[in-house]
Amino acid sequence: MTPTAPGFDPTTITQPHERLLTYYFILALLTLPAFPLTMTVLYIKYRTMRFRFDHEGIWKRQGLLWRRETNVAYRRIQDIHLTNGIIQRWLGLATVSIQTAAGSSTAEVTIDGVLEADALRDYLYTKMRGVRDGAHAAAHVAEGASDGETHDETLALLTEIRDSLRQLETRLRGRT
Numbered sequence: 001m002t003p004t005a006p007g008f009d010p011t012t013i014t015q016p017h018e019r020l021l022t023y024y025f026i027l028a029l030l031t032l033p034a035f036p037l038t039m040t041v042l043y044i045k046y047r048t049m050r051f052r053f054d055h056e057g058i059w060k061r062q063g064l065l066w067r068r069e070t071n072v073a074y075r076r077i078q079d080i081h082l083t084n085g086i087i088q089r090w091l092g093l094a095t096v097s098i099q100t101a102a103g104s105s106t107a108e109v110t111i112d113g114v115l116e117a118d119a120l121r122d123y124l125y126t127k128m129r130g131v132r133d134g135a136h137a138a139a140h141v142a143e144g145a146s147d148g149e150t151h152d153e154t155l156a157l158l159t160e161i162r163d164s165l166r167q168l169e170t171r172l173r174g175r176t
Contacts, residue, residue, distance in 0.1 A: 082121055
């Protein structure tokens with residue numbers, strides 16, 4: 001049992017969703033007289049943003065004149081944050097911010113324009129824990145003790161609890 005949404009494959013995410021361009025257009029409109037300049041900058045950002053999720057980690061490239069390329073191995077991930085303002089929620093978008101232990105207060109990688117942010121977060125948590133647990137489990141196997149079955153049972157139970165809480169939250173929202 002996987003904690004990610006059925007049918008969700010992060011390897012298919014290579015660029016932000018088209019709705020991000022709509023979000024950028026709304027943001028640029030809010031700058032009033034600076035709209036043409038702001039929209040040009042945001043359009044270039046949208047067109048040059050690329051992602052890749054592979055077995056080793058996350059890769060992001062962005063920029064036209066000043067290109068920035070970032071690689072983050074799953075083992076370096078410390079925390080994952082989801083953010084979405086009112087306009088992003090209206091468009092069904094979210095931003096996934098990935099922090100490492102680099103000592104910076106800002107995110108190492110920010111994935112903008114994600115539709116399935118919860119599923120992506122769950123996937124990243126699974127990958128980062130899998131890397132750490134894999135090294136931890138290898139140490140246990142070397143000592144002659146394997147707790148892989150216990151880990152799978154715990155993960156299944158936690159996933160079931162999470163899904164039950166989401167259903168309860170949905171029912172409670174329906175009453176108000």
